[in-house]
Amino acid sequence: MKLFLSLLFSATFVFASTAFIEPKELRELIIKTDTVLLDTTDLKTFKKGHIPSAINVDASKFRKQVGPYQLMKSPEEIQKLIRALGINNNSRVVIYGHNKTKEILKAGYIALSLITNGFTNISILDGGYTEWIEEYEDFISTADKDIKEGNFTAQFNPNILVDLKYVQKSIGKVSMIESRPKRYYDAEAQSKGVRRLGHIPKAKSSFWGDKFGSDYMLKADEELKAIYINQNNLTKSKEVIVYCTGGLEASINWYILHQHLNFKDVKIYDASMREWGNRDDTPMEK
Numbered sequence: 001m002k003l004f005l006s007l008l009f010s011a012t013f014v015f016a017s018t019a020f021i022e023p024k025e026l027r028e029l030i031i032k033t034d035t036v037l038l039d040t041t042d043l044k045t046f047k048k049g050h051i052p053s054a055i056n057v058d059a060s061k062f063r064k065q066v067g068p069y070q071l072m073k074s075p076e077e078i079q080k081l082i083r084a085l086g087i088n089n090n091s092r093v094v095i096y097g098h099n100k101t102k103e104i105l106k107a108g109y110i111a112l113s114l115i116t117n118g119f120t121n122i123s124i125l126d127g128g129y130t131e132w133i134e135e136y137e138d139f140i141s142t143a144d145k146d147i148k149e150g151n152f153t154a155q156f157n158p159n160i161l162v163d164l165k166y167v168q169k170s171i172g173k174v175s176m177i178e179s180r181p182k183r184y185y186d187a188e189a190q191s192k193g194v195r196r197l198g199h200i201p202k203a204k205s206s207f208w209g210d211k212f213g214s215d216y217m218l219k220a221d222e223e224l225k226a227i228y229i230n231q232n233n234l235t236k237s238k239e240v241i242v243y244c245t246g247g248l249e250a251s252i253n254w255y256i257l258h259q260h261l262n263f264k265d266v267k268i269y270d271a272s273m274r275e276w277g278n279r280d281d282t283p284m285e286k
Contacts, residue, residue, distance in 0.1 A: 019259035020126040020218050023135045026051070026094055034091050036150075040106040041098040041129070051096070051132055052141040055085055059106035059248075062113040068193060069246055069274035072161060078117045079154035087119065087150040096125035096132070099216045103128065105208070108252030111259070112268065118155030124255070127217045160254075162241060162267045164275055164282070167200065170241060171283070176203035177232050179244035179253045180273070187286040191245045194277035198284035200243065204232045208249045211256055224261065236263050243269040243276075 021029075029035045030053055039046055039054040046056040061081055063070040072078070087093060095110055097103025104124075111122050125132065133140065162170075170176070178199050183189040185205040187197035199205070210227060211219055218224075228234045240263060244250040247270045257263040269276075276282045 018123050019255065021094065021123045022126055023132045026123075026125055026132070027136065027139070029092060029094060032092065034088065036085060036087050036091050036093045038085065038093060038095045038107075038110060039097070039129075040095065040103045040110065041100065045098055047142060049140045049142055051129065052139060052143075053145050054096075054141075055145055055147065057085060057110065059109050062110060063247070066271070067275075068278050069271040071247075071270050072113055072116065075117050075154040075156040078113055079152060082114065082117070082119065082152045082154070083150045084147070085150065086147040087114075087152045089119075089152055091119075091121065091150065091152070093119070093122045094125055095122065096128045098129040099127075102248070104212070104216060105248040105252055108255045109248050111255050112160075112251045115259070116157055116160045118157060119152060122259070127215060130215070131217070159265070160267055161270050163269070164271065164279075166267075167241060167243070167269050167276070168282070170239075171200065172202050174239045174241055175232070175234050176200060176241045176243065177206035177228075177234070177253060178203045179206060179208045179242060179249035181207050181209070184245070184273075191273055191277070194245060194273045196277045196284055198277075198286040200276060201283050201285040203243070203285075206232050206242075206253060208244070208252045211253070218256070218260075221261075224256065228257065228261065234263070236261070237265075239265040239267065241267045241269055243272040246272050246274040 037054040038057045039050050064073050095107040097107055107124050178185050182205045184191045185199045234240055242250040242253045250268050254266055254268045258266040
């Protein structure tokens, strides 16, 4: 039985292995005209140097402000954004950052936005721009790419984003993981923009950064399994809800679970603690 489960889990990783790709794989993809490369860094850094044919993208454009928190924009708005990036229904998209902390989170949220709206042929460059220039130091560019509007058509998936009411009724019934640093989970510090201390009752702490090494490379599958399966007690076939401060941190946990490890039913509470932790009628655990 143990052997069967091991083989099943290994097969899952093989199936989902394109969620994160290496520079060599990206180098081969760049020559294909249907590959769209998105760079999540700030514009100033982007202009100093980026991977050839990359397009600079602002992750904040995928979100809208709703009171103290942000939510993903409507399918119509997302479709317009995606088309403006030159993405077609049959494109391949690869996203990367320049190894600043928030850039991997931005990559995760952009990927989440595309997948939620029906575009699934996505990869994140493992190790980002730093890993790229380690192998292809002479293959960089400062030029802007001419973009032809794409034909992507949004097909919204209603089974990914959840709201406060959904989370409330799921407490104690659905596995939940919090993606913030553990000091916030333990109520030892206060998250920016969150009034109350603590976490959603019954949720497990699973800081997003624990899934990556100091070089921003994704940890080995066995290490990820030890965190999600053994520590967080998650089950591949059962529903999981991820949340954080305001959606970005949770998006990378969501991406790893859903795209890389092939968990069947992973949802994200987009408003997260910026909504939950600023209300007086939501339960908190310390």
